[in-house]
Amino acid sequence: MNDILLGTAEPAAPARGGATVGAVVRRLADALSPGPVLCGPDDGVIGDVAIAEPGEPLDGVTGALVLAVGTRAAQAPATVAEAAAAGAVAVAVRVGDDGLPPEVRAAAQDAGVAVLGLPRGLRWDRAEAEIRTALAAPAGVFAAARDGDLFSLAQTVATLTQGVVSIEDGAHRVMAYAGSGDEADELRRRSILGRSCPEPYLALLRRLGVYQRVREGGEVVVVAEQPEMGARRRLVIGVNAGRRPLGTIWVQEGAGPLAEQAPDLLRGAARIAATQLVDHYFQGDAGARLASREELSHSLLTGRFEASALAAHLGIDPAAGADVVAVDLREPADGTARPAADTRRAEAAGIMSVHAAALRENALVVHACGQLYAILPTPAGSARTRTADGPRDPADEGHLVRWAGELVATLRRLTGTPVQAAVAGRAERLSDVPSVKLRGHHALRLLARTPEEAVGTHTRLAPALLVDDVLDLLDRTPRLRFPAVAALAARDREQGTDLARSLLLYLDGFGDVTAVAGRLNVHPNTLRYRVRRAVALTGLDLADPEHRLAATLQLRLDLNARDHTDTAFPEV
The missing domain is CATH 3.30.450.40 (GAF domain)
Incomplete structure (x- = not known):
């Protein structure tokens, strides 16, 4: 049983009046410098404070925190044992710079009671006042960080x-x-x-x-x-x-x-x-309200209920539109240990909520599909802002990209993970939010291929998303194939050759032999040989644009693993 620096653990809420040991300890840690240390269980509920000087009988201390006023270090283990036997939940004693002595920690462990080590220089009356304030606070206050x-x-x-x-x-x-x-x-x-x-x-x-x-x-x-x-x-x-x-x-x-x-x-x-x-x-139930708001926000994101009715409950103009930004925390590529995903996501959601609320009134942050989504309402009418050519004003999207970039930088710094964000675009009506959310989900999937990129936009990723959708369609329709090119990839797998990948990079590189050979780390003549060999085996006509397009699609289908997470709202 080790000394724990106060303020490092989240307290649990008491089932009824009073406050938990952890809640009282956290309050003292926030109010004092240096803070106290804790040894023993922190989930016991303290109902009262009792002051006990050496030699006094410990009567009526059941469920109380006993302040061992005047108890010397040598007497502390016996005082801890006596208080525990009398039904106390916790005992507070003085400690020096070295923390709680081993004898006190052993007594706490044997008795199953919490011991608070209060620093020298802290007046007992101040400690009592702070603890009583904690006990008088509503039960939900000290569970706020959790709730x-x-x-x-x-x-x-x-x-x-x-x-x-x-x-x-x-x-x-x-x-x-x-x-x-x-x-x-x-x-x-x-x-x-x-x-x-x-x-x-x-x-x-x-x-x-x-x-x-x-x-x-x-x-x-x-x-x-x-x-x-x-x-x-x-x-x-x-x-x-x-x-x-x-x-x-x-x-x-x-x-x-x-x-x-x-x-x-x-x-x-x-x-x-x-x-x-x-x-x-x-005197509303904040916990219930927050849970209800999260559920309503999730329903707006997923389209489970009629959008205008949800908007009224969420305080959003039913005629408004909304910008959607998707965020994925990602997992560190280096395998570095990180807090549990749920903990990191909750921390990130709190940070994202403050940033989103600073940007737009009535902003919502929703967790879905293992990702976080900001729904940023826009006034009615502004959702239809267009340039003369029809698309949305790029400057408007640029403002969101800058905001998303600042958010990603903050999240990367505070969560220690390679966060990425996708500006999914604007829903002209709230009922369009689910389809825009799906675009963000797919955009994040593409961004994962370039982890160094902090923010992507649906506008910039649209060509890649189109190709990705076409490949998904081909993957699900086996009759749509280029058999000769498919056979080339199968031949490579059987013989350990690299003709198919060399041909794909050659097509992707517009026939730039020098650049493609550099990527493959082979001599340009080796690449030329592989391309000639692939053409001979497949009957490709590289002068025909349809042959080139069909071969590129078939090679990408065969060489790139497909992600079949194609629904808008896959399982988390």
Whole structure:
């Protein structure tokens, strides 16, 4: 049983009142620097806090966290055993720089009880206040990172902005927070401890007109550093539902500057947080709402229900169109160990949601077919924007390509996987979203052949997609063949020769013998011989364009493995 640095494990939600050991530990880790360490199980539910000094009887501590005030290191193992025997869920003791002593860890293991090692210098009354605040919080709050709620959003924003984040409601109460505890300023620590912003700082914000500006909506306000209050530079944006202010999202600068995109990311986060804060005000079931929204979004992507009805539930204009961008995390080619696919996909979906919400209001991010899809609504009428020649304005698509490129760069950096994205195009009507989604799915399949390419577009990949579709059709229709060329490929397999591949590369290379020979790593005369031999065996007329086209299709069919994932929505 090893010491665990606090804040590295996600806590489970308690089944009823109180909070789990893991949830309390996580809160302490966020609020303190340095944070405590934990030894033992973290899923026990703490119902109360009890203070026990040396020699006091441990009565009435069943289900409690016992603060072993004044207990010396030598007494700690016996105190842990006595508290466990009395029914305590956890015991908090002092620890030095070396963490929990082996004797304490052994006592915790024998008794099956959790032990929290609190750092020297932390006042017991502060620890008690922080723990009681955790116990008084709604059960769902500390499961937020798991459930995709405000804590998860705060963590995503902290990761993307490289800052320290807190989300407050309209009464300035801290609802969620994330970011390095080591980089939190004194104001942040006091806000987390007291669950609300200190009044002197609130008064300053009122004098500066900060709250008036954020209530007007959409503006990211910069609040300068206030050294006398222990406050570093901050960004803040209001979270509003129409004209009603719901709360704010704050990003504090840490050890370094905030990310350049921080203001745009805050705008996206505010749009996502609005529905969650509405749940808070009206005591809605955020978990159920999120699950319902995901299901509705998936139905819009797959076409399972009538699009206009789904749009009304999702807050989208039924007459709107939508751009669709498909993203695949891919697996690392080097076999490097990575977190489970579901974990990486959930992390990526949170990041993608903030980016998408920053780009378009009411943006949706949906998981399907092992990939992620951004549905980006466009105002009614703009979906039919055309140039004089008919196709969509390339500059419009270029904006999406740049956005997708920034998203891919962020995901590659944070997930450590070779992410790729495909700008699938625009659905003029929401009912067209499933067909555009299918284009994105096929485009990602083609992009996998060039892993160095970050972003592709359906417009650029259209020729390759056409050829791919033709090959799929031929693959499923055995009577459509060029028998002589098919026999050439079969002959190579039997005799170990390379005539078919040499002929295909020669046709693909427009007869450039020097370049094709270089690709094959053979002498140009060797390539010329192979082509002559292939022509002699098959009866090809290379001067006939139909012969060349038919031979190319047959050779690609025979030499390239076919991916039969042809449905719009294959199994994940």
